[in-house]
Amino acid sequence: MSDEPDVRLTAWVRGHVQGVGFRWWVRARALELGLVGSASNLRDGRVEVNAEGPRTDCDRLLALLRPGALPETGLPSRPGRVTGVVERWGAPRGGVSGFEER
Numbered sequence: 229m230s231d232e233p234d235v236r237l238t239a240w241v242r243g244h245v246q247g248v249g250f251r252w253w254v255r256a257r258a259l260e261l262g263l264v265g266s267a268s269n270l271r272d273g274r275v276e277v278n279a280e281g282p283r284t285d286c287d288r289l290l291a292l293l294r295p296g297a298l299p300e301t302g303l304p305s306r307p308g309r310v311t312g313v314v315e316r317w318g319a320p321r322g323g324v325s326g327f328e329e330r
Contacts, residue, residue: 232282234320239277240270241293243311250275250308251329257292257303258327261285268330279327280320290315 241250251267254277258265263281270276277293279286291297295310 232284234281235283235286236265236318236320237277237279237286237290238316238318239279239290239293240314241275241277241310242273242313243295244309245275246273246308248308250306253304253307254289254293255327255329258289261289263289264324264327266324266328266330280322280324 246269251269254267254275258267258277258279261281263279263285265277265279267278268276277289279289290313292303292306293310293313295312297306297310
C-alpha cells in the first residue's frame with residue numbers, strides 16, 4: 229500500500245487492439261499493479277482504459293500501453309499492435325473494485 233495519493237488515468241489506445249486479447253492483457257497488468265478500473269472496446273476500434281491508484285503505478289501501466297513499449301521481464305508480450313495512446317489525468321472517482329473487461 230502506497231502513501232502516494234490516488235489518481236485516475238484514462239487512456240485511449242489505438243491500433244489493432246480489439247479481438248486480440250488486449251483488454252485481458254491490460255486487466256492482468258493493472259491487477260498486478262494493484263489498480264482498479266476497466267478496459268473497454270470503443271465503436272471506433274480503440275480501447276479505453278480507466279485505472280485508479282497511486283500515480284507511480286498508473287504511470288507504469290501507461291508506459292506498458294505506449295507504442296514500442298518493451299515488456300518487463302517475465303510479462304507476457306502485449307497482444308495486438310498499438311499505434312498511439314492519448315491520456316488524461318484526474319482525481320479518482322472511487323467506488324470501483326477490481327478491474328473489469330467491458
